[in-house]
Amino acid sequence: MSYLVRRLARAALLLIGVSALCFLFTEMAPGSFFDEMRLNPQISPGTIASLRSHYGLDQPLPVRYGRWMKSALHGDLGYSIAYNTPVAPLLWSRAKNTLLLTITALLLTWIISVPLGVWAANRRRGLLDHAVTVTTSFLVSVPELVIAVALLAIAVRWQIFRVGGMISPDFESFPTPAKVRDILLHLALPALILVLCETAVIVRHVRASVLEVLGAPYVQSARGFGIGRARLLFRQVLPVAANPAISLLGFSLAGLLSGSLMVEVVCGWPGLGPMILEATLSRDLYLVIGGIMLSALFMVGGNLIADLALLAFDPRIRTGQEGSSAS
Amino acid sequence: MHNSPTNSTDETPSLLRVHGLSKRYVRGALWRRVTVAAVNCVSFEIPRGQTLALVGESGSGKSTVARCVTRLERPDTGQILIDGTDISSIDSRALAPFRARIQMVFQDAGTAMNPRFTALEVIEEPLLIQSKSRTGNNRPLSHDAARDLMQEVGLTPDWMHRSIRHFSGGQRQRLALARALTLRPQLLVLDETLSGLDLSTQAQIANLLLDLQARHGLTYLLISHDLALVSRLADTIGVMSSGQLVEIGSTRQITSNPTHAATKKLLASVQTAASNLSTVMMMGTA
Amino acid sequence: MANFVQIRDLKVTYAPETGAPVRALEGVSLEIARGEIVGILGESGCGKSTLASALLRLLPPHATCEAGTISIDGRDLMQLSERDLRAIRGKEVSMIPQDPALSLNPVMTAGSQISEVLRAHLPLTAKQRRERVMELLREVGFDSPEEIYAAYPHQLSGGQRQRIAIAQAISCVPALLIADEPTSKLDASLQTEIVALLSRIRQQHGTAILVISHDPSLFAGFADRIAVMYAGRIVEVGSTAAIFRKSLHPYTQALVSIAASTLVSATDTKAPLPAIAGESPDPTCVPLGCRFEPRCAERMEACSIRYPAEFIPEPARLVSCFKYGE
Numbered sequence: 001m002s003y004l005v006r007r008l009a010r011a012a013l014l015l016i017g018v019s020a021l022c023f024l025f026t027e028m029a030p031g032s033f034f035d036e037m038r039l040n041p042q043i044s045p046g047t048i049a050s051l052r053s054h055y056g057l058d059q060p061l062p063v064r065y066g067r068w069m070k071s072a073l074h075g076d077l078g079y080s081i082a083y084n085t086p087v088a089p090l091l092w093s094r095a096k097n098t099l100l101l102t103i104t105a106l107l108l109t110w111i112i113s114v115p116l117g118v119w120a121a122n123r124r125r126g127l128l129d130h131a132v133t134v135t136t137s138f139l140v141s142v143p144e145l146v147i148a149v150a151l152l153a154i155a156v157r158w159q160i161f162r163v164g165g166m167i168s169p170d171f172e173s174f175p176t177p178a179k180v181r182d183i184l185l186h187l188a189l190p191a192l193i194l195v196l197c198e199t200a201v202i203v204r205h206v207r208a209s210v211l212e213v214l215g216a217p218y219v220q221s222a223r224g225f226g227i228g229r230a231r232l233l234f235r236q237v238l239p240v241a242a243n244p245a246i247s248l249l250g251f252s253l254a255g256l257l258s259g260s261l262m263v264e265v266v267c268g269w270p271g272l273g274p275m276i277l278e279a280t281l282s283r284d285l286y287l288v289i290g291g292i293m294l295s296a297l298f299m300v301g302g303n304l305i306a307d308l309a310l311l312a313f314d315p316r317i318r319t320g321q322e323g324s325s326a327s
Numbered sequence: 328m329h330n331s332p333t334n335s336t337d338e339t340p341s342l343l344r345v346h347g348l349s350k351r352y353v354r355g356a357l358w359r360r361v362t363v364a365a366v367n368c369v370s371f372e373i374p375r376g377q378t379l380a381l382v383g384e385s386g387s388g389k390s391t392v393a394r395c396v397t398r399l400e401r402p403d404t405g406q407i408l409i410d411g412t413d414i415s416s417i418d419s420r421a422l423a424p425f426r427a428r429i430q431m432v433f434q435d436a437g438t439a440m441n442p443r444f445t446a447l448e449v450i451e452e453p454l455l456i457q458s459k460s461r462t463g464n465n466r467p468l469s470h471d472a473a474r475d476l477m478q479e480v481g482l483t484p485d486w487m488h489r490s491i492r493h494f495s496g497g498q499r500q501r502l503a504l505a506r507a508l509t510l511r512p513q514l515l516v517l518d519e520t521l522s523g524l525d526l527s528t529q530a531q532i533a534n535l536l537l538d539l540q541a542r543h544g545l546t547y548l549l550i551s552h553d554l555a556l557v558s559r560l561a562d563t564i565g566v567m568s569s570g571q572l573v574e575i576g577s578t579r580q581i582t583s584n585p586t587h588a589a590t591k592k593l594l595a596s597v598q599t600a601a602s603n604l605s606t607v608m609m610m611g612t613a
Numbered sequence: 614m615a616n617f618v619q620i621r622d623l624k625v626t627y628a629p630e631t632g633a634p635v636r637a638l639e640g641v642s643l644e645i646a647r648g649e650i651v652g653i654l655g656e657s658g659c660g661k662s663t664l665a666s667a668l669l670r671l672l673p674p675h676a677t678c679e680a681g682t683i684s685i686d687g688r689d690l691m692q693l694s695e696r697d698l699r700a701i702r703g704k705e706v707s708m709i710p711q712d713p714a715l716s717l718n719p720v721m722t723a724g725s726q727i728s729e730v731l732r733a734h735l736p737l738t739a740k741q742r743r744e745r746v747m748e749l750l751r752e753v754g755f756d757s758p759e760e761i762y763a764a765y766p767h768q769l770s771g772g773q774r775q776r777i778a779i780a781q782a783i784s785c786v787p788a789l790l791i792a793d794e795p796t797s798k799l800d801a802s803l804q805t806e807i808v809a810l811l812s813r814i815r816q817q818h819g820t821a822i823l824v825i826s827h828d829p830s831l832f833a834g835f836a837d838r839i840a841v842m843y844a845g846r847i848v849e850v851g852s853t854a855a856i857f858r859k860s861l862h863p864y865t866q867a868l869v870s871i872a873a874s875t876l877v878s879a880t881d882t883k884a885p886l887p888a889i890a891g892e893s894p895d896p897t898c899v900p901l902g903c904r905f906e907p908r909c910a911e912r913m914e915a916c917s918i919r920y921p922a923e924f925i926p927e928p929a930r931l932v933s934c935f936k937y938g939e
Contacts, residue, residue: 525827
């Protein structure tokens with residue numbers, strides 16, 4: 001239990017550190033939200049100055065940071081200049097969409113990767129193994145952007161999926177089942193891109209990890225005792241091979257909010273990604289910082305879940321390496 | 328609690344003298360941190376040209392003593408005197424000249440060497456490291472010097488340029504010894520160097536060690552769990568148990584007149600094996 | 614009367630991906646009677662571990678069994694399907710693996726690993742299995758079996774892990790137990806314990822044991838017969854007493870004298886040990902003559918020309934050396 005408390009405390013410190021760095025970096029980045037306005041001759045400098053002080057941008061850094069912290073604790077996370085609303089609800093409205101996409105992709109990726117990786121490792125040098133190796137090598141070496149654009153082009157050409165955005169123009173007029181279907185059809189393309197790219201990576205790791213365990217002396221020893229292939233796989237091999245896979249899952253969870261930015265932009269999915277991109281380009285300060293903090297929160301949470309899962313699954317970590325010692 | 332060696336020379340100071348050596352480790356993970364005293368107040372000395380063996384079961388702390396003596400680890404308390412100078416807590420720059428005088432050889436030398444090296448590269452590596460730390464220019468071992476070293480340890484000098492992948496376990500152990508001798512050390516710490524070798528290879532390497540000691544006046548600190556083997560090679564034997572040096576004495580004393588329970592336990596298993604052997608060999612005709 | 618285990622003329626070659634093929638076993642023949650303890654004395658590279666794996670038909674994929682038969686209780690293992698072999702492994706023939714540090718699954722408790730072997734062969738309920746495991750743990754010498762059942766391998770010492778492996782191997786009361794270097798990776802002081810345990814097992818269950826070691830002293834007072842292996846062949850066979858008191862092959866004599874040198878009293882500390890000159894043979898290049906010839910102090914002309922045939926000076930005795938015959 002004290003382990004959990006210590007991890008949470010460390011996580012909180014990490015988040016505070018990230019926020020401080022955010023402020024520092026955005027301070028150092030050139031430009032501000034009002035630069036474009038300054039170019040506009042119709043707006044007087046006085047107006048700009050008063051707008052700046054209205055948003056508190058003329059205050060020194062520590063003061064701004066302090067006010068932001070207060071706002072964060074209130075649940076607002078500051079104010080968006082472009083949208084003229086508190087940051088938090090803005091973020092959440094978009095984050096929901098991103099999570100829909102990434103969680104779907106995550107589930108599909110892992111449901112496909114794990115059995116595929118295990119099977120390929122089990123039948124090493126078989127036809128399936130070779131097919132898996134070749135395909136994943138290809139997918140891993142092609143940049144994600146290229147895959148995304150290629151699939152987008154195919155989808156548009158052959159009208160397979162509904163492309164662009166999350167909903168059709170006449171969404172509101174649909175009955176509920178049709179609404180669900182509409183979203184799913186729009187979800188299909190970006191999810192497919194994500195699944196293809198991530199599966200390639202995960203399958204390779206799972207395969208490598210299972211192969212390594214299959215060659216271990218204790219597995220050979222178990223074979224020597226006449227334990228059958230299936231039982232061997234599920235009872236002896238997978239629990240050990242799960243260890244690195246759980247760490248990978250932690251990475252996947254950590255990237256739930258941050259990993260899909262490019263795909264969202266390419267497919268027009270109204271998620272967190274495009275919004276943060278836009279905010280960055282237009283220097284909408286607190287929106288950017290809020291987006292980063294939310295991603296950081298997921299990152300920390302994902303890692304924490306992975307560590308706790310490892311703790312639950314691996315007795316060596318749970319009980320500590322007490323047996324062997326320095327002699 | 329322990330008997331001191333029967334002849335401790337006061338005219339020539341012992342090459343190695345250890346006083347009150349202690350080292351603790353913190354083990355366990357997460358919330359169950361446990362401090363373990365790996366070595367607890369160990370003292371012994373080795374006169375020049377002699378062999379002291381530390382025996383004990385796994386976990387008794389003998390390897391930790393070896394690592395402290397060679398300063399691979401820093402002891403928590405205690406003194407390690409090499410020819411009168413205490414090296415237990417000096418910094419790395421002051422330690423540099425001593426590094427050449429004390430060399431360590433491990434068990435399973437095969438894994439202690441870079442498998443892509445040739446025999447020559449393995450042997451000259453210590454020289455490269457040492458010269459780098461002093462002058463900064465490469466000073467590789469001359470081929471003649473390498474030939475001599477290889478011949479000394481019983482390897483064919485023609486194999487100088489062969490990759491060590493082709494060397495057998497025993498040959499690699501010889502190479503490890505050659506490497507240890509490159510810097511002309513005075514003290515060799517042999518950490519389970521003879522364990523895990525085939526019987527005939529063990530005998531060969533043991534003979535090589537005796538031979539090198541006679542030729543160069545080397546002093547040995549021998550770490551082992553095998554009391555039988557060690558009683559053939561050591562002048563003095565120290566028995567370690569749970570981090571403490573529970574008994575120390577000449578080989579004859581320890582093997583014929585043990586006093587501590589740990590010693591008796593080690594000796595008991597040796598004696599059982601020996602009596603089995605002598606029974607089967609000297610029984611009357613069947 | 615056919616013996617319980619009969620190995621005839623076994624030839625095994627390894628074909629690694631890179632490098633020359635290795636002739637691991639070159640025509641090995643051996644017999645083991647029920648309840649007999651047979652020792653294989655040999656050093657690394659002589660093929661003893663290959664022999665052990667071959668007995669279980671568990672050679673690695675790049676090894677080929679070129680010739681020979683292995684029959685256990687009259688059944689030829691070479692003819693059996695993988696399924697039948699799996700029924701035999703662990704039940705009639707069991708192997709105690711060499712390295713206790715590596716042979717147990719790190720994420721399973723000790724007890725459950727023994728239970729797995731039972732589950733593979735015996736129709737017991739979970740409760741019955743648990744009881745049997747407790748029984749086994751007591752048999753191999755654990756005083757508090759409940760603690761050990763729930764312990765993970767990294768919480769146990771080397772000697773304890775070896776005993777768990779032994780418990781796994783004897784769980785289904787096999788007729789043949791193979792112990793490959795059972796004490797080499799353990800402290801020397803544990804040798805007596807493990808040997809005593811194996812003797813007890815033979816006494817109580819009538820299990821035949823094939824013990825493999827490079828150290829002759831392991832066999833003294835334990836094995837009934839010893840077969841000496843060198844470079845993939847058996848060079849001498851005899852009762853333990855015969856091998857120790859009157860070994861015939863120069864290699865055997867050398868090994869026995871090294872082991873016997875530990876009996877010398879401490880007056881002669883730091884005297885050189887008797888040793889065999891030269892290196893172990895290169896398994897990739899096989900000369901025509903006797904493999905031991907380069908290191909043999911008594912070699913003759915004939916030794917490098919052809920391999921000596923097996924000579925049987927008396928019943929249950931065998932030696933391949935030109936000193937004794939053609």
